[in-house]
Amino acid sequence: MEVSSKIKVVFAGSPHVSAKILENLIINKDFDLKLVISQPPKRKKRGALIEDTEVTKVAKKNNVSVINPERVDHEVKKILDEIEFDILLVTAYGMMLPKWMLDMPNSAAVNIHFSLLPKLRGASPIHSAILENQEITGLSYMQITEGLDQGPIYKSFTHRIGNQDRQELECNLLNLALENTPKVLKQIFYKEIEGIPQNQEDATYCHKIKKESGLVDVTKDPFDEIFNKFKAFIGWPGIFFIFKEKRIKIIKMHLDKSENKELLKEKLNDVFHVTTNGLICFQGDKAIVITHLQFENKNIIGPKDIYNSYRNFFQ
Numbered sequence: 001m002e003v004s005s006k007i008k009v010v011f012a013g014s015p016h017v018s019a020k021i022l023e024n025l026i027i028n029k030d031f032d033l034k035l036v037i038s039q040p041p042k043r044k045k046r047g048a049l050i051e052d053t054e055v056t057k058v059a060k061k062n063n064v065s066v067i068n069p070e071r072v073d074h075e076v077k078k079i080l081d082e083i084e085f086d087i088l089l090v091t092a093y094g095m096m097l098p099k100w101m102l103d104m105p106n107s108a109a110v111n112i113h114f115s116l117l118p119k120l121r122g123a124s125p126i127h128s129a130i131l132e133n134q135e136i137t138g139l140s141y142m143q144i145t146e147g148l149d150q151g152p153i154y155k156s157f158t159h160r161i162g163n164q165d166r167q168e169l170e171c172n173l174l175n176l177a178l179e180n181t182p183k184v185l186k187q188i189f190y191k192e193i194e195g196i197p198q199n200q201e202d203a204t205y206c207h208k209i210k211k212e213s214g215l216v217d218v219t220k221d222p223f224d225e226i227f228n229k230f231k232a233f234i235g236w237p238g239i240f241f242i243f244k245e246k247r248i249k250i251i252k253m254h255l256d257k258s259e260n261k262e263l264l265k266e267k268l269n270d271v272f273h274v275t276t277n278g279l280i281c282f283q284g285d286k287a288i289v290i291t292h293l294q295f296e297n298k299n300i301i302g303p304k305d306i307y308n309s310y311r312n313f314f315q
Contacts, residue, residue, distance in 0.1 A: 006032040007189050008085040010105070011055075012093040014039045017174050019054035021091055021112065024178050026062045030186065033059075034085045036066040037076070039094050072097055080104055086189055090144060091177075102144050107189050108154075109144040112181065114173050116156055117142060118203035121149035126170050128206035129161060130232035133224070136160055137169070139176050141184050143195040150203075152195025155184050165231040214239040216250075218281045219271055223288050227255050243272075244313070249294040256280065256287035274311035278303040 009031050011022050018038075025031045036059040041050040052060070052068075059066035069076050072095060080101065088105045090097065091112040102109040115125035117140040122128075129137040138158040145151040157176050161169060187193045214237040216226050230239050230253055240249040273280045278291040294300045301309070 006030060007087060007107075007185060008032045008034050008083075009185075010035045010037065010080070010083065010085045010088050012037040012088070012090045012097070013055045014053040014094050015092050016054045017114075017170060017177075018091045018093070019058045020174055021177055021181055022055055023058050023062075024181065025089075026058070026064060028182050030182065033064045034083050035079070036064050037072075037093070038066060038068055040068045040070055071095070072101060077101070087185055088144070089181075089185065097144065099146055102146070110154065110185065110188060111142045111144045111149070111151070112177055113140045113142055113149055114170075116140060116158065117149055117153055118198040118200065120204055120206045122206040123208040124206045126166055126173065127209055127232040130164075130166060130169065131228055133228055134161060137173070139173055139180070141181075141188075148205075150198060150200070152197050154188055154193050154195050155180070163231075165234045167235055209233070209237060211237045213237055214249075216241050218288070219283070223255060223281075223283055223286050226288065227253070247296045249296075250290050251292035251294055251300050253288055253290045253292075256289050272314040274307055274314050276303055276307050279306050279310075279314060 007030060009025060011025065011033060013019070013022060013036075022033075022036065026033055036055060038053045038055040038059070041052045041056070043050055056066050056068060058064075067076070067079060077100060085105055086107040088101070088109040089112070090110070097109075113121075113125065114137075115121075115129065116136070116138040120128050120137075125137070136158055138156055140156045141154040142149065143151040143154065157180055159169075159172055159176060164172065184193075214229070214233050216229060216239050218226065218241050226239070230250060233239050238249050238251075240247055242248070271282055273282065278289050279293065281288045281290065290306075292300055292302050293306065
């Protein structure tokens with residue numbers, strides 16, 4: 001392509017996955033990034049310095065114009081009115097966009113959503129696919145409309161989940177996006193594909209993950225659900241349980257297979273047992289083994305420290 005025929009893009013996104021997709025477009029000779037829109041800088045931890053989003057960092061590093069509005073309002077519209085662009089590409093921006101903005105690109109307003117729409121519309125499709133123990137998820141390129149993830153689908157790509165945790169699944173879906181985004185955008189721009197309306201009757205929804213979403217009850221919640229939650233919330237927010245009024249975060253765990261069968265026979269009426277393998281939680285004839293945990297405001301401890309320092313606590 002000649003420089004004059006590059007596809008002109010305005011990009012909106014905020015986290016790491018969005019930054020990787022942006023970076024991939026910046027280095028692609030077929031695209032011209034006219035503007036990047038990302039959320040304002042925030043403090044990641046109490047007392048820390050204010051930090052740009054990952055998308056803003058990539059834009060600045062590559063000398064691409066970037067704005068960080070508190071809200072998408074008339075001030076943003078003034079800036080966009082001065083720009084001619086073909087595609088508005090949105091991925092995990094974190095704010096709803098007004099209709100006037102969706103109508104601005106010459107070709108299309110496109111969202112990359114990390115599920116097979118209409119399944120798992122909303123803010124946490126990767127987490128939710130694991131929480132729901134789904135076998136297959138994927139990636140959807142969708143025309144943005146005013147409804148939440150309701151627009152016509154340009155293209156979808158499937159991915160088998162297997163036993164992946166959230167970080168692994170996110171990485172694989174990101175690779176799928178890096179591989180396919182440039183060619184899908186070109187197909188949309190050159191009108192080689194059209195959006196197909198979603199079947200609204202098949203729609204499911206997922207919700208924003210909060211810190212307290214990680215609470216589990218090891219005495220009542222089915223262990224398969226606890227393990228799915230552990231895989232879904234790995235990294236952040238993590239999972240935790242309350243015991244003797246202490247908040248205890250589970251750092252590493254696995255479903256018990258065979259190593260504690262004899263112990264199970266003796267401990268069917270107990271909730272916990274501490275061995276040199278870690279903290280074993282019992283529920284009926286099943287068990288999970290927590291090998292690493294963290295008490296609030298304490299360091300992470302492994303099986304040896306759990307056994308030496310906390311076996312009486314868990315009695």
